[in-house]
Amino acid sequence: MLGWALTFLVIAIISGVLGLGGVAVIAADIAQLLFIVFIALFIIASIAHAIRGNTPPV
Numbered sequence: 001m002l003g004w005a006l007t008f009l010v011i012a013i014i015s016g017v018l019g020l021g022g023v024a025v026i027a028a029d030i031a032q033l034l035f036i037v038f039i040a041l042f043i044i045a046s047i048a049h050a051i052r053g054n055t056p057p058v
Contacts, residue, residue: 001041005034 008031016024 001034001038005031005038007031008034 008027012024012027012031015027
């Protein structure tokens, strides 16, 4: 999921440089949404791991 967020971020940057403002805004919004979802799922998974007593893999 983080890879998709970075992909949309790159699309937003490229389209912004090329002057495609609408595409850049939409791609940036999608990248931001995916990043927030990734962070939320990461926190939930970390808490679930800690509650079960498993140490995170190294």
